[in-house]
Amino acid sequence: MSWYEFLLRTHTEILERTLEHILLVAASMSIALAIGLPLGIYLVTRAALQRWVIGAANVVQTIPSLALFGFLIPVPWIGGIGASTAIVALSLYALLPILRNTCIGIAEVDPAVVESARSMGMTSRQVLWQVQLPLAAPVLLAGVRVATAMCIGVTTIAAAIGAGGLGVFIFRGLAMVNNQVILAGAIPAACLAIAADAGLGYFQRSSARR
Amino acid sequence: MSSLSDGLQSGYAVEFRGTSYRLPSGAPLISGLNLAISRGETLILLGRSGSGKTTTLKLINRLLEASAGEILVSGREIRTWNPIELRRGMGYVIQDAGLFPHWTVERNVGLVPTLEGWPRERILARVNEMLALVGLPPEEFANRRPSGLSGGQKQRVGVARALAADPPILLMDEPFGALDPITRTDLQREFRALAKRLQKTIVFVTHDVREALFLGTRIALLDQGSLVGIYTPSEFLKASEPQVHAFAASLDVDGTHEGAQ
Numbered sequence: 001m002s003w004y005e006f007l008l009r010t011h012t013e014i015l016e017r018t019l020e021h022i023l024l025v026a027a028s029m030s031i032a033l034a035i036g037l038p039l040g041i042y043l044v045t046r047a048a049l050q051r052w053v054i055g056a057a058n059v060v061q062t063i064p065s066l067a068l069f070g071f072l073i074p075v076p077w078i079g080g081i082g083a084s085t086a087i088v089a090l091s092l093y094a095l096l097p098i099l100r101n102t103c104i105g106i107a108e109v110d111p112a113v114v115e116s117a118r119s120m121g122m123t124s125r126q127v128l129w130q131v132q133l134p135l136a137a138p139v140l141l142a143g144v145r146v147a148t149a150m151c152i153g154v155t156t157i158a159a160a161i162g163a164g165g166l167g168v169f170i171f172r173g174l175a176m177v178n179n180q181v182i183l184a185g186a187i188p189a190a191c192l193a194i195a196a197d198a199g200l201g202y203f204q205r206s207s208a209r210r
Numbered sequence: 211m212s213s214l215s216d217g218l219q220s221g222y223a224v225e226f227r228g229t230s231y232r233l234p235s236g237a238p239l240i241s242g243l244n245l246a247i248s249r250g251e252t253l254i255l256l257g258r259s260g261s262g263k264t265t266t267l268k269l270i271n272r273l274l275e276a277s278a279g280e281i282l283v284s285g286r287e288i289r290t291w292n293p294i295e296l297r298r299g300m301g302y303v304i305q306d307a308g309l310f311p312h313w314t315v316e317r318n319v320g321l322v323p324t325l326e327g328w329p330r331e332r333i334l335a336r337v338n339e340m341l342a343l344v345g346l347p348p349e350e351f352a353n354r355r356p357s358g359l360s361g362g363q364k365q366r367v368g369v370a371r372a373l374a375a376d377p378p379i380l381l382m383d384e385p386f387g388a389l390d391p392i393t394r395t396d397l398q399r400e401f402r403a404l405a406k407r408l409q410k411t412i413v414f415v416t417h418d419v420r421e422a423l424f425l426g427t428r429i430a431l432l433d434q435g436s437l438v439g440i441y442t443p444s445e446f447l448k449a450s451e452p453q454v455h456a457f458a459a460s461l462d463v464d465g466t467h468e469g470a471q
Contacts (some may be wrong), residue, residue: 110311115304
């Protein structure tokens with residue numbers, strides 16, 4: 001089959017799978033951010049607890065992704081076959097870079113600046129939102145960038161537990177020994193990763209310039 | 211903040227009564243400090259590194275909480291002050307200025323007025339007034355970032371920021387310590403004139419005895435967390451305490467103590 005014929009026949013599915021892929025990544029990243037940012041902020045001033053939590057996140061990170069999906073399948077409520085299990089696993093993966101970079105980013109803000117902010121009569125909340133977070137933004141965004149790129153990659157594997165996404169083409173193509181089908185998943189997935197990285201890299205640089 | 215100004219109508223601006231500060235480990239940094247700072251004076255906290263002068267300064271705006279004894283600000287025990295309100299009534303300038311690098315000079319200077327909810331036009335007018343006061347033409351500097359300023363300019367912005375909401379008290383921690391000698395002398399001269407004009411209560415930390423003698427109405431000498439004594443500049447040069455001698459001797463390069471200043 002020529003590429004033209006192939007694309008004519010499968011372009012709607014490619015679009016659907018790409019959208020599915022983006023939704024899986026977006027859902028997982030939202031959860032990871034919703035947990036990682038506040039938790040990271042909370043942990044900045046609690047060194048001992050921070051070591052434990054980041055240690056635990058590190059352990060999760062070292063589990064191979066397919067194994068983590070496997071571990072989660074028998075877990076009640078969150079487990080089973082499908083997208084929800086994948087989102088849980090992907091969020092866990094994305095958590096570490098976000099958590100670690102939130103802690104590092106805030107801790108690296110010049111203590112003299114934070115001290116003068118407090119001395120001028122800013123409340124802790126004002127210091128956090130107007131001084132610490134904006135100044136930590138480049139490091140924080142670097143964490144989000146790493147997490148997003150990784151998440152897009154690992155999401156292709158989530159197809160193995162029936163989560164959908166572009167991995168569906170890759171696994172199907174492998175089973176069919178059909179390069180066209182493999183590439184129909186691999187090329188859009190690679191493009192997504194590159195585009196996300198470039199986009200977030202732009203944000204990161206512009207936040208550093210401010 | 212208004213209440214902080216009101217309280218200053220009479221009595222001392224800041225008063226330490228048997229104040230001590232210990233680290234959580236128990237190590238004492240300040241012990242049994244008795245010191246009364248009058249309204250409108252420039253009191254220098256002079257001492258070597260580790261003498262407790264910065265600690266003393268941070269006790270005044272509750273960046274640190276005293277372990278024992280009392281501190282009165284405008285006649286009121288410091289623990290009864292809301293720390294936020296207390297700090298907004300005290301300008302604060304530190305060695306590397308502590309400007310917010312992600313804000314323009316204008317926003318930096320307007321910080322406390324903004325926190326206090328002043329209307330925008332009034333903040334802008336005040337920022338321009340303050341920048342002019344510290345010798346920085348607003349049209350040239352208002353939109354710059356701190357990274358585009360020299361060390362001396364940063365300190366000027368730091369002073370402008372500290373004065374913006376017209377606080378009755380100014381706390382300064384070696385504000386001119388990191389500047390080259392020529393810039394430092396310029397700023398010291400200008401600051402002395404400014405202090406005379408503004409009639410603020412200024413608590414000024416330094417280890418530079420020359421600066422202490424030049425700027426201070428009185429000098430409180432600290433050594434290892436204790437007060438050695440309080441002197442006017444002329445008393446300081448005649449004082450007999452060995453700690454004072456050590457500082458006075460650092461003034462003259464050729465070893466003839468008499469010729470100092």
